[in-house]
Amino acid sequence: MKVHYECLPCIASQCQRIVEMGTEDVELRKRGIIAAARLIGQMNENSVPAVIGSRVFLGVYGAIGNDDPFGEYKELSNRLAEKTVSNLEEQNIDIKTALKLAIIGNVVDFAVGYSPEQLEEDVRRMLGEELYRDDSDELFDELSRARSLLYLTDNCGEIYFDRLFLRRVKEAYPNVEIYVAGKEGPVINDATVDDLRRAGFERMGRVISTGTRIVGVPLGEVSEEFMEVFESADVVIAKGQGNFETLSEVSDPRIFYLLRAKCRPIARELGVPQGALLCIRSR
Amino acid sequence: MKVHYECLPCIASQCQRIVEMGTEDVELRKRGIIAAARLIGQMNENSVPAVIGSRVFLGVYGAIGNDDPFGEYKELSNRLAEKTVSNLEEQNIDIKTALKLAIIGNVVDFAVGYSPEQLEEDVRRMLGEELYRDDSDELFDELSRARSLLYLTDNCGEIYFDRLFLRRVKEAYPNVEIYVAGKEGPVINDATVDDLRRAGFERMGRVISTGTRIVGVPLGEVSEEFMEVFESADVVIAKGQGNFETLSEVSDPRIFYLLRAKCRPIARELGVPQGALLCIRSR
Numbered sequence: 001m002k003v004h005y006e007c008l009p010c011i012a013s014q015c016q017r018i019v020e021m022g023t024e025d026v027e028l029r030k031r032g033i034i035a036a037a038r039l040i041g042q043m044n045e046n047s048v049p050a051v052i053g054s055r056v057f058l059g060v061y062g063a064i065g066n067d068d069p070f071g072e073y074k075e076l077s078n079r080l081a082e083k084t085v086s087n088l089e090e091q092n093i094d095i096k097t098a099l100k101l102a103i104i105g106n107v108v109d110f111a112v113g114y115s116p117e118q119l120e121e122d123v124r125r126m127l128g129e130e131l132y133r134d135d136s137d138e139l140f141d142e143l144s145r146a147r148s149l150l151y152l153t154d155n156c157g158e159i160y161f162d163r164l165f166l167r168r169v170k171e172a173y174p175n176v177e178i179y180v181a182g183k184e185g186p187v188i189n190d191a192t193v194d195d196l197r198r199a200g201f202e203r204m205g206r207v208i209s210t211g212t213r214i215v216g217v218p219l220g221e222v223s224e225e226f227m228e229v230f231e232s233a234d235v236v237i238a239k240g241q242g243n244f245e246t247l248s249e250v251s252d253p254r255i256f257y258l259l260r261a262k263c264r265p266i267a268r269e270l271g272v273p274q275g276a277l278l279c280i281r282s283r
Numbered sequence: 284m285k286v287h288y289e290c291l292p293c294i295a296s297q298c299q300r301i302v303e304m305g306t307e308d309v310e311l312r313k314r315g316i317i318a319a320a321r322l323i324g325q326m327n328e329n330s331v332p333a334v335i336g337s338r339v340f341l342g343v344y345g346a347i348g349n350d351d352p353f354g355e356y357k358e359l360s361n362r363l364a365e366k367t368v369s370n371l372e373e374q375n376i377d378i379k380t381a382l383k384l385a386i387i388g389n390v391v392d393f394a395v396g397y398s399p400e401q402l403e404e405d406v407r408r409m410l411g412e413e414l415y416r417d418d419s420d421e422l423f424d425e426l427s428r429a430r431s432l433l434y435l436t437d438n439c440g441e442i443y444f445d446r447l448f449l450r451r452v453k454e455a456y457p458n459v460e461i462y463v464a465g466k467e468g469p470v471i472n473d474a475t476v477d478d479l480r481r482a483g484f485e486r487m488g489r490v491i492s493t494g495t496r497i498v499g500v501p502l503g504e505v506s507e508e509f510m511e512v513f514e515s516a517d518v519v520i521a522k523g524q525g526n527f528e529t530l531s532e533v534s535d536p537r538i539f540y541l542l543r544a545k546c547r548p549i550a551r552e553l554g555v556p557q558g559a560l561l562c563i564r565s566r
Contacts, residue, residue: 005302005312008320012295019288026551029288034328037291041324045317268309 001245004265007049011040011056014188018060022069035063048249049265050215050242054187058213061186068186070156077157077189078199081105084119085160095168099136099258100127103277105161106154106240107260132261132276139235139256139279143169146234148177151205152217154240159191159199162239166204178205179229187213190242216246241266247282255282284528287548290332294323294339297471301343305352318346331532332548333498333525337470341496344469351469353439360440360472361482364388366399367406368443378451382419382541383410386560388444389437389523390543415544415559422518422539422562426452429517431460435493435500437523442474442482445522449487461488462512470496473525499529524549530565538565 015036019029039056061067068074088101104126108119143149151166153159159182166178180201182193191199193209201207211223217230217238230236236255238247244257244266257280261267267274298319302312322339344350351357371384387409391402426432434449436442442465449461463484465476474482476492484490494506500513500521513519519538521530527540527549540563544550550557 003313003316005309005316006299008316008323009292009295009299012292016289016292026288030286030328033286033288033291034326037323037326039324040291040320041322043317043320045313 001048001248001266001269002045003043003047003049003052004268006263006265007053008040008043010263011049011053012036014053015056015060018057018069018188019064021073022061022064022066028064032060032064035059048216048218048245050245051218051221054214054218057188070186070189074156074186074189074195077155078160078195080114080116080119081108081157081160082199083116084123085164087120088123089164093164093168095140095165095172096136097127098165098168099139099279100131100277101161102158102165102239103131103258103260103279105158106258107262108157126277129277131279132272133278133280135256135281136279138281139237140172142235142254142256143173143176146173146176148179148233148235149173149205150179150181150229150233150236152181152210152236152238152243153191153196154242155189156191156195157189158239159195159201163199163201163204166201170204176235179208179233180205181208181210181217181226181229183213183215184209184211184223185213187215190215215242217243218246219250250282252282256280257282284331284531284549284552285328286326286330286332286335287551289546289548290336291323291326293546294332294336295319297336298339298343301340301352301471302347304356305344305347305349311347315343315347318342331499331501331528333528334501334504337497337501340471353469353472357439357469357472357478360438361443361478363397363399363402364391364440364443365482367402368447370403371406372447376447376451378423378448378455379419380410381448381451382422382562383414383560384444385441385448385522386414386541386543386562388441389541390545391440409560412560414562415555416561416563418539418564419562421564422520423455425518425537425539426456426459429456429459431462431516431518432456432488433462433464433512433516433519434488435464435519435521435526436474436479437525438472439474439478440472441522442478442484446482446484446487449484453487459518462491462516463488464491464493464500464509464512466496466498467492467494467506468496470498473498498525500526501529502533533565535565539563540565 019032036056039059043052182191182196196207211226212221214221238257240259261272261276302315319339322342326335465474465479479490494509495504497504521540523542544559
């Protein structure tokens with residue numbers, strides 16, 4: 001997916017958030033924003049939002065001298081989500097509900113002051129929503145024949161919902177070898193390989209790095225090791241907007257996207273209403 | 284005043300608004316935003332927000348092929364403000380209240396759906412607020428000795444409040460020669476010389492152009508004719524943020540700024556609370 005017109009103000013607003021989270025020093029914030037402006041100048045009509053966005057954000061990180069401005073936010077997200085998911089795990093959740101929860105996990109904004117009670121209530125409310133597009137029967141059908149699954153994670157917090165879903169996948173398809181991919185290092189609130197290890201994903205399969213801090217799976221930037229896993233996987237589950245943005249240019253029926261169309265560009269690109277919950281097979 | 288860190292996301296959001304007001308064509312909106320991104324790339328730590336902002340906006344105008352995306356909005360602002368001010372003019376308003384109204388006129392957002400009744404109520408409410416800094420006694424003292432006044436306007440709509448104030452100035456200081464400056468052509472919702480003429484400012488003095496479409500008074504960009512008036516004026520009244528941003532680097536006690544500190548950067552620069560109503564002499 002290439003940039004839409006709304007991507008510039010969105011990237012610029014995220015830069016403001018990054019410098020505000022990353023430093024109290026107003027002069028340093030300004031230095032970060034000037035670095036952002038220069039990098040934004042490289043945007044062209046073929047830029048992929050996740051890629052140009054990540055380059056800009058990482059440039060800001062360098063300029064303000066903070067390699068992980070979302071560090072605290074991510075910790076909080078993980079703690080809150082873990083608690084919510086552990087309550088859910090006590091219930092008898094089927095694999096289809098677990099898949100829906102994995103999409104819902106992509107939605108939750110773990111803002112400061114968000115109570116676990118509030119989060120649980122929001123999750124319950126969203127469970128009542130229908131998937132706007134639902135190719136999950138095809139996904140489960142593919143998994144029943146697959147030898148390997150590559151699961152591309154998205155954000156911190158959300159990964160605990162992914163873990164719940166992957167447990168159900170492992171129970172239902174015990175012969176499928178599972179690979180779970182995270183980012184090589186911090187970028188916004190994306191889950192890194194370290195986050196995945198701390199969340200215990202190694203008990204479910206092999207935790208691998210995409211080999212880059214760029215959001216999504218930017219082909220040409222990911223590591224060779226990752227590409228080998230990506231190319232040989234029978235099924236790929238790609239969570240969230242960043243993975244969709246970077247992979248949507250290739251038509252590859254092994255890929256299933258699980259996401260909520262949070263922003264207008266993604267909704268426009270997919271031809272779905274903004275806010276739609278989606279399980280879509282790439283065609 | 285040089286850019287603060289919040290200026291980048293603000294300029295980017297305004298670009299979104301410009302392309303949305305300027306064209307229904309999503310591809311053209313994107314072309315406008317890509318042009319904006321390239322121009323934003325020229326921002327550096329010494330950029331003046333009004334100047335870099337104007338350059339970006341005018342670049343977007345060119346890319347989307349619409350030379351005045353705010354055209355309708357400005358018409359609406361002028362009609363609404365004219366009606367409100369004509370009701371106010373029936374009352375016996377003293378020059379100090381008229382000065383305050385000129386500042387208040389800088390605040391009003393003439394958004395679609397804003398009724399004249401609502402506007403009048405908002406104006407009345409704001410008239411109850413105190414000026415946070417008030418150098419108006421010095422201004423009136425200077426005017427009593429001055430031979431000439433240069434009045435730098437800001438936005439459409441607001442100019443009708445300026446007209447009311449200038450009428451009081453003309454009554455109180457009949458010997459002062461008044462120059463009223465507007466922009467050479469459309470840029471966001473700024474008043475052009477044509478807007479000033481249509482609003483009847485020629486009955487109060489000489490309407491002149493700054494000679495540029497860049498917001499404010501960007502020295503080096505304004506016309507020679509304008510510079511002559513600017514340099515020879517005994518008193519300069521500069522309305523709004525754009526005029527402040529471009530003139531604040533020079534210390535010139537002939538200049539009085541009338542504005543509301545609408546955004547955080549301006550408030551930070553002036554050391555006043557955001558939202559403060561201000562009549563400040565340059566020192």
